[in-house]
Amino acid sequence: MKSIVVALGLLTGVVQAHVAIDVCGEVVEFKQVPKRAIANDINMLKIMLALDLTANMAGYSGVSAHHKMPDELALTVKDLPEIAPKYPSMENLLNADADFYFAGWNYGMEVGGAVTPSTLAKYDIPTYAIKESCAHVQTRPHISLEDTFYDIDSIGAIFNVSGRAKVLNDGFKQRLAEVELRLAGVPSKSVFVYDSGQDKPFTAGALAVPHAIIAAAGGHNVMANVKQSWTRVSWEAVVETDPEHIVIIDYGQPSAAEKIAFLKRFPATQGVKAVVNDSFTILSYAAATPGIENIDAVELLAKDLYPQRFK
Template structure:
């Protein structure tokens, strides 16, 4: 009788596991990662990755978040979403931080919470049974990938949906984003040619900007523009000012975060005689995107809308 009951319990447990869709395997950069069940003590790094978790309603599966308060601020939307979650580290977390939180999952990216050759990587965390899912945009740091596109965002959301057994939720969210963007683009007046755009993140001696593999390239293209650094075979990268001046951007996108404000960045460019001939500077055509809009995350659609409107003014 006990054997029969045990077998029945095992069958029920197996049915439950199958119904929940596990095991599930997703691609994370150049790795296939398999999950036997949904993580219960997840940690996300950075504001944009944390917002992806919130957009999917995964707060109950999270132990906390990291990598925000040292150089970025939580706006009201994000602050409300993480109100019950602790910030485990103001910067990139160490292994000790993740172990101390009893984490079983880390959502991060290369230069979004992990560094190539650093102490926190998928390999170093594997021995502690902490699974890692890597931000798709960041995969260029360790492998070849296509240029940035909106699919980078969509893939991350769908993969997270599979990992946490909220695939229907993720599919609906991505479908909504795609439809919203398509509906908006259908209302836009056609441009004679793509608008040349420069992304100014930070730096005065040399600017830090978005290259071919950074998500602003995709946002700009979706809005009807072209990133003048589209030929730079990198994601976020430091360059010289000479190519910026030579390529005459008509619009400059300012990424707003950190100690230097967007207004200070604009003032720097407008007050420097070397930039006076740049059409965007001469015509005062600056568009400000918050960091959480200019990095992969749920606010990318709103960013495209703002860019598209600015390109047509």
């Protein structure tokens, strides 16, 4: 990738990698392989685990306050401490002796907050921000699953495991190609993403990863004209689009079943095509945010939208 530059030292076998990566429009240099990395949120943590990087980690953050850790994942990270149940503070990161922070804007960092790439740089802690989240700090024209592949490639380069990252991404791309082949010629179905909220729904705009998942699954995000990431819209805007299918994001409370029950009893949404036809797909938070489960989400949604193509 043109925006991930690996220094000659890495190519000649020097242990310390030196890579320069475009992170939200800023070129960030990573001068050595991190040994005490912190990953925030379950999707970033899973990328680290998929690349077999637990030995390079000092812990993780932002999981227990929002998610019930699956048994298999809990076993994998049993020797890694959770340094904070929500966003970590600067004190949390310094106490962990962190030398790398893998997070994102609104995924462990807030614009104007105490923990940002610039504040961490004062303590020589480099940061990689998940690419989807860059929509909060720079103008982005679009999003695609190539952004997830970019994240995986970037983490692979930073930790000197580019080969592992390539194998992972090649497998994902092959699966995407198979879905695309099955969906050739299908009419695009309209899809609304319902994360949460009763007064106003919290949903995925054109710059959130479900937009890319929906497109890859042969659908059309009814909020494609909303040039934002995750955001709130009006129920009127949802009803006007009359989506044929609704994706429910499942995490915390209320449960996915409770969200569907709300849509069925809420007067504004009772008559929407998706609700009338009981046409829903439930995606976990980890599948609906940038990470290794995005392709699982594409396959699941595609099968729900076009079951006849997957018999």
